[in-house]
Amino acid sequence: MYAKHEKIPMKDFGSEIRATMDIDHLLNKAVLLLDLQETSMEEIFAKIIHEMDIQEPEFTSEQVRSVLFTQDSGNQFHILSRTVQSICTTGTVGGTYDYDQSWICALCMLNTVQHRHVAIARLSHPTNLGRTMQDLRFIIIVIAPSRAKGTKTALETTRTFATLFADMDIRQRLVMAQTVDQFRSTLLSAAKELAIDQNQWRERKTSIHFSQAKEQLFGPGKWYLFRGLSNDFFRRIKYYSSDYLDGLRGSKTIQKLFSSIVFLYFACLLPAIAFGVLNDDNTNGSINVRKVITAQALGGIFFAIFGGQPMIILLTTVPLAIYIKGELGYDFFAMYACVGLWCQFFLILYASTDMCSLMKLATRSAEEMFSLFIAIAFTVESMRALHI
Structure with a gap:
């Protein structure tokens, strides 16, 4: 049977x-x-x-x-x-x-x-x-x-x-x-x-899953504005001085510090020069190589002091270099300042609400899509230049 x-x-x-x-x-x-x-x-x-x-x-x-x-x-x-x-x-x-x-x-x-x-x-x-x-x-x-x-x-x-x-x-x-x-x-x-x-x-299962997802993203405890920022501050303040002094302690730290400075100097300078030339051409001289290097240096110093750790490297990125153009007859510096103010507003909003915790959900596909966008954008720009 x-x-x-x-x-x-x-x-x-x-x-x-x-x-x-x-x-x-x-x-x-x-x-x-x-x-x-x-x-x-x-x-x-x-x-x-x-x-x-x-x-x-x-x-x-x-x-x-x-x-x-x-x-x-x-x-x-x-x-x-x-x-x-x-x-x-x-x-x-x-x-x-x-x-x-x-x-x-x-x-x-x-x-x-x-x-x-x-x-x-x-x-x-x-x-x-x-x-x-x-x-x-x-x-x-x-x-x-x-x-x-x-x-x-x-x-x-x-x-x-x-x-x-x-x-x-x-x-x-x-x-x-x-x-x-x-x-x-x-x-x-x-x-x-x-x-x-x-x-x-x-409904109970959904509520439990939501609570677990919320705790996984934002951590345990009660949520309030600027919670992540304050936690970062109190967590890093006791190590703030050692971030600078540890680079001067030891027999070979000066040698390592000097080699790192030289490496990062050229790693940051060469892209700034390349994108500065591109910005100079796109903005009709409103943003040139000198301004790009100056802005990058000031931003790097500010972030190194107030960013929680000195190893924060700022670079001019490809999407910004592509989208920065002087067109449509608007006042370039006024429009550029408005863009910066809006970016500042969103950064404050993200910092106050711990929205940066959502980056835990980002996978390698986001980086790959970003790289694909850069490749396509530069390919289009080069083909357009050849056509002209």
Whole structure:
């Protein structure tokens, strides 16, 4: 006998509106049988299928048995072809699990039916019907058309009812139901309560994820304006003097300091000269090499003193050199000053709100896209110069 096991997820009544609609629609015409006295699988399923046959003329009992049970050369085995049950893990080693043997959903598809049909039976006492059904109390049968929408198949409908019966509290309430109407109303109210619980759980999960993401980005503790700036200040103030004095202590520190100065001098000077020439040409002399070197030197000194550490290197970048142009007839220095003031405003805004913490989310792709932009921009500028 070949058997295939597959794990399927439970229905989310909070986000899947179809689940609640199916419960409301199918329960109104479902066959509900309470406290069956039969004790064998043949008698129990014959009773349920007979009641469905009486209520629904779209199929016969023989047709349902032929697809509900496993067959071989026309002989039926007392084994259900397709079933759904809940499981629980019994250990972490080997992935072992155990069945919830108090209920079972049997599903099948028929070509002769046009609509879905559901039957639910509650046995009068727990009954042993074989493997994985040794303590059975509830039996659900779902019959669906062979050709149905993806949300109305036999498996999807079975998932809807299986999600309800997988809840121990709901099963206990169904055991206590005295009448068919009370049984039906219990299932309807349980579906609505489950939708509310799942929505609340999703909201709590979202809130927890948001709190964790906020703590990961901005750190623990209460947030307030300039929190990151003040934390940086108090964290670095005790090392401020050593940042300068450590470069003068030791036998070989002067040699290392001098070599670093020479290296950084040319590393900063050569790009300043190159971009200064480009700015001189684009701005008609408003910004030349001398001004670029002077501005870069003053900015570097200011940042070295007030930036928290002396190793802050300022360079004129390619995008700035490309976009700085004297065009459209505006006063260049006035427009350039406005751009600087707006940059200063955004920098203060970012520093006061800890927006710089978002840089933790930046990956190497941002650097690669920036490099690609520089390459394309200079290629376009060179092609434009050749065309002219």
